[in-house]
Amino acid sequence: MQDRLERLIKDVAEVRDTTAFKELFEHFAPRIKSYLLRQGAGNEEAEELMQEAMIMVWKKAESFNPGQASLSTWIFTIARNKRIDLLRKEKGGIATYDYSLVHQEDKRADDTLISRQEEVRLRRALTKLPADQADILKLAFWGDKSHGVIANESGLPLGTVKSRIRLAMQRLRGILEEE
Amino acid sequence: MSTHLFYQPVHTPPDDILLAFCAGQINPAFGMVVSSHLYYSPISRKRVREMECLGGILLDKIPPAEIRAKSLDAVIEQLNTPLHPSAFDTEDDRRETHLDRSRSDNEQNGSGLLEGKLPPALLHVLGGDMEQLKWRRISGGVEEADIPGGKVGPCRARLMRIAPHTKVAAHTHGGTEMTLVLGGSYKDNTDTFYPGDLQICDASVHHQPHVDDAAPCLCLVASDAPVRLTGLLGRLINPFLRSA
Numbered sequence: 001m002q003d004r005l006e007r008l009i010k011d012v013a014e015v016r017d018t019t020a021f022k023e024l025f026e027h028f029a030p031r032i033k034s035y036l037l038r039q040g041a042g043n044e045e046a047e048e049l050m051q052e053a054m055i056m057v058w059k060k061a062e063s064f065n066p067g068q069a070s071l072s073t074w075i076f077t078i079a080r081n082k083r084i085d086l087l088r089k090e091k092g093g094i095a096t097y098d099y100s101l102v103h104q105e106d107k108r109a110d111d112t113l114i115s116r117q118e119e120v121r122l123r124r125a126l127t128k129l130p131a132d133q134a135d136i137l138k139l140a141f142w143g144d145k146s147h148g149v150i151a152n153e154s155g156l157p158l159g160t161v162k163s164r165i166r167l168a169m170q171r172l173r174g175i176l177e178e179e
Numbered sequence: 180m181s182t183h184l185f186y187q188p189v190h191t192p193p194d195d196i197l198l199a200f201c202a203g204q205i206n207p208a209f210g211m212v213v214s215s216h217l218y219y220s221p222i223s224r225k226r227v228r229e230m231e232c233l234g235g236i237l238l239d240k241i242p243p244a245e246i247r248a249k250s251l252d253a254v255i256e257q258l259n260t261p262l263h264p265s266a267f268d269t270e271d272d273r274r275e276t277h278l279d280r281s282r283s284d285n286e287q288n289g290s291g292l293l294e295g296k297l298p299p300a301l302l303h304v305l306g307g308d309m310e311q312l313k314w315r316r317i318s319g320g321v322e323e324a325d326i327p328g329g330k331v332g333p334c335r336a337r338l339m340r341i342a343p344h345t346k347v348a349a350h351t352h353g354g355t356e357m358t359l360v361l362g363g364s365y366k367d368n369t370d371t372f373y374p375g376d377l378q379i380c381d382a383s384v385h386h387q388p389h390v391d392d393a394a395p396c397l398c399l400v401a402s403d404a405p406v407r408l409t410g411l412l413g414r415l416i417n418p419f420l421r422s423a
Contacts, residue, residue, distance in 0.1 A: 001239075018255060025251055030243030037244055039203070047247055051254050058258050069228075073235030080203040080234070088207065091331050114232045122229065123236050140195075141202045141237050153332045154403040155205040156355060162195045169194040 005071045013061035025054055032079045038143045039083055049086060053079045070119050125175040133168035140165050188220045188375035192357075196379065197223065201230040208334035208401045211301070211326070212357045212377065215399055218298035219375025297361060301399065304328065312338065320345030320390075329401075336401040341365060346389040353404030356380045358388075363396035365389060 005027065011020035032053050036046040056078050064074050114122075126134060140157065157165055192200075192213060199205040200213045217224050297305070304326060305311060312324040320342035329336040333354075341347060341363075358378045365372050367386040372378055380386065390396045 018258070021258075022251060022255075025254065028238075029250065030246050031238050031241050033246060034241045034244035035238065038241075046244070047250065050246075051250060051257075054254050055257055058254075070232070070235050072239050073232050076234040076238045077231055079238070080201075084203050084207075087203075091207070092328055114228050118229075119232050119236075122232055126233070126236060137198075137233065138237055138240070140198050140204075141234055142241055143202075143204065153206060154209060154334055154355060155199050156209065157195045157199060165195040165198055166193055169198070 002070050002072065006066055009057075009061050009064050009071055012058060013064065021058055024057065028057070028075055029054055032075070035079055035142055036083060040143065041083070041086070045086070049079075049082050053082045056082070066116070068113055070116075073114075073119075121176055121179055122172075125172055125179070128175050129168065129172055133164070133171055136161065136164045136168050137172075186373060186375065187222065188216070188373070188377065190370070190372060190376040190378055191220055191223045191226075192216065192377055192379060194226070197226050198230055201227050201234060206334040206403070207331045208329055208336040209355075209357055209403075211304070211329070211336045212359050212399055212401045215298040215301050215361075216359050216375065216377040218300065301326075301361075314340065318348060321347055334401060334403045336399065339398045339400050341388070341390045341396045341398070343390055343393050343395055346387060349385065349387040351382060351385045353382060354402065355404075356400065356402040359399040361397045361399055363390065363392060363394045365396045365398075366391060 005024065008017075008020040008024050011017035012024065029050055033046045033050040036049050037043070041049060053075070057075060060078075064071065069077075126137075129137075139161075156162075196205070196209075196213065200210055205213065217227065297309070302308070306327075314322040314324045317323050317339075322340045322342075324338045324340075326336055326338060338361075339358075347365075356379070358372070358380070360372050360374050360376050362374060364374075365388045367378075367388045369386070
């Protein structure tokens with residue numbers, strides 16, 4: 001599926017293909033909105049931010065680099081950054097997610113990028129993760145208003161959620177290593 | 180190949196904090212510290228990129244929400260056709276994602292760590308240099324400077340500077356405190372912390388950081404509750420306590 005989606009973004013980038021964009025919209029828009037709703041955005045807000053995110057996808061299609069990330073990852077970061085921009089307007093703050101600016105020596109051996117193979121392996125490893133551990137990761141990423149507050153205003157997970165996230169990531173890495 | 184050994188931070192944040200950062204949940208004051216730490220730590224950057232990859236995989240799996248019927252039309256209406264980067268409206272648009280090809284081509288090559296420069300993200304917030312900072316004395320040998328936008332809700336990020344041969348008053352933390360070393364080093368009863376190291380303390384930690392070196396120690400610190408002084412000094416004065 002990633003291959004199909006990446007062909008679509010290529011069409012958008014190269015020839016401004018609105019049909020291709022509509023297909024991308026059909027796949028991503030409902031998911032981006034779902035993510036934003038779960039983060040606590042109201043329906044109106046989530047619609048607006050989702051639209052802004054999709055416009056961003058169109059505008060920046062050319063700079064999507066399949067060597068650096070899958071399309072879903074790229075779009076996830078766009079949606080996440082949109083949400084952070086909103087929080088910044090409401091609450092202030094100056095956090096930046098632009099950590100590509102690294103020490104010069106680091107750049108020569110920047111193996112921090114996730115390769116296409118690694119992404120495939122990660123997908124597979126996630127399917128092998130026990131359901132309750134996969135659930136805690138979903139909760140950690142998506143948030144879920146109905147679950148009550150899993151984190152306080154610091155945005156840091158509390159108590160058992162904290163340790164469960166650590167265990168789930170540890171297990172996930174263990175599965176990756178086994179392969 | 181450089182003759183310098185690039186110090187890789189030993190003290191890195193645990194996965195739950197990196198994930199909170201990656202998912203955009205973390206309070207921006209703490210986010211500032213984590214993001215600055217990433218400048219120094221390839222290991223942490225790799226972990227965050229893995230988590231972003233997870234974020235993408237999970238985005239595909241999330242139960243989709245209902246979209247308004249007119250949504251697509253509304254978006255199509257707003258699309259521009261130019262391919263040129265000047266189609267970006269705002270600086271925010273230009274800086275949207277660090278995964279962009281064009282961004283990585285333009286990466287700044289700060290010599291950062293070795294020459295005592297600050298992480299670009301922090302430097303940007305400070306308006307380019309440290310000259311604008313207003314340092315105020317907290318206690319003997321310890322100074323603090325506010326960062327613009329550093330206060331968000333109950334959380335506060337600021338710079339701290341500890342003079343050579345100074346012991347910070349023994350204290351514990353009501354909530355969470357993150358300390359990122361930017362220059363120099365400090366010790367506590369657990370270890371020594373160097374530039375790029377991120378120490379995370381909570382209520383269970385009682386520590387008394389001290390700077391033994393001849394050089395001052397510069398740190399970026401964020402916390403969500405006032406520090407509580409312990410020991411005799413704590414009972415006499417409370418220089419760390421600040422009202423929200």
